[in-house]
Amino acid sequence: MPAADARTDARTDRRTTSTAESDNEDTLELRLPDEFLALYAGAGNAAVTVPPDDDDLLDRIGEWGPRSTPAGSFRLLPVRVERDLPLVGRWINDPTVATFWELAGTERVTEAHLRSQLDGDGRSVPCLGVLEGTPMSYWEIYRADLDPLARHYPARPHDTGVHLLLGGVADRGRGLGSVLLRAVADLVLDNRPRCGRVVAEPDLRNTPCVSAFLRAGFRFSAEVDLPAKRAALMIRDRGLRDAL
Numbered sequence: 001m002p003a004a005d006a007r008t009d010a011r012t013d014r015r016t017t018s019t020a021e022s023d024n025e026d027t028l029e030l031r032l033p034d035e036f037l038a039l040y041a042g043a044g045n046a047a048v049t050v051p052p053d054d055d056d057l058l059d060r061i062g063e064w065g066p067r068s069t070p071a072g073s074f075r076l077l078p079v080r081v082e083r084d085l086p087l088v089g090r091w092i093n094d095p096t097v098a099t100f101w102e103l104a105g106t107e108r109v110t111e112a113h114l115r116s117q118l119d120g121d122g123r124s125v126p127c128l129g130v131l132e133g134t135p136m137s138y139w140e141i142y143r144a145d146l147d148p149l150a151r152h153y154p155a156r157p158h159d160t161g162v163h164l165l166l167g168g169v170a171d172r173g174r175g176l177g178s179v180l181l182r183a184v185a186d187l188v189l190d191n192r193p194r195c196g197r198v199v200a201e202p203d204l205r206n207t208p209c210v211s212a213f214l215r216a217g218f219r220f221s222a223e224v225d226l227p228a229k230r231a232a233l234m235i236r237d238r239g240l241r242d243a244l
Helices: 003-012 034-041 052-056 081-092 095-101 107-118 148-153 175-191 205-215
Strands: 067-069 072-078 123-129 136-144 159-166 199-200 217-228 227-239
Touching: 034 175, 052 136, 072 136, 072 175, 081 107, 081 123, 081 136, 081 227, 095 136, 107 123, 123 175, 123 205, 148 217, 159 175, 175 199, 175 205, 205 217, 205 227
Parallel strands: 159 199
Antiparallel strands: 067 072, 072 123, 123 136, 136 159, 199 227, 217 227
């Protein structure tokens, strides 16, 4: 199996793609120190220049810029391992997140997961979600039509997939996940003119997550049997974006 397929199979096999609306009393709360937030202050307000051959398959996510949401200004910031590894590692080891993402472990485990995307051909880009200058979520934006997921549904060229986790327990269970999912879907459709649909495949049993996608303007398309879960195929259509 090619390296890229092995990487994306691991991603597709996770039991859910989002902890957008989940909550758990055991979830760790992380307050970022001011000096840490300062690392992102400039990056949150200016476009990041990304070499064309690094993420050309996804139309230079680092240059997409911010989007206004009811919760504040939001942007996707491509991950830099040397800067972001400790933060992403803490989020992925949160008990609630670990249940669904199945990537808990040392920083070496997190780094391997990030580098498998960053060192690949650009079909998947790991990003931080930065809200009002504060990194508070982790995203993977990927070419669903080039992913093993495409074996399980009638994929179209340039279908773009999203995975999401919210980093802090205070951001969960209050509708923020659906606000950001809508914003990211709009960012994809605004900046990828060849993309007609944004897709996701949360675990069918994760009803709060599925509900968050529905509130974000996605529609339930089908139940899909993936190697490690039965998923709800969620689709946000370009043609219906203003009606939902």
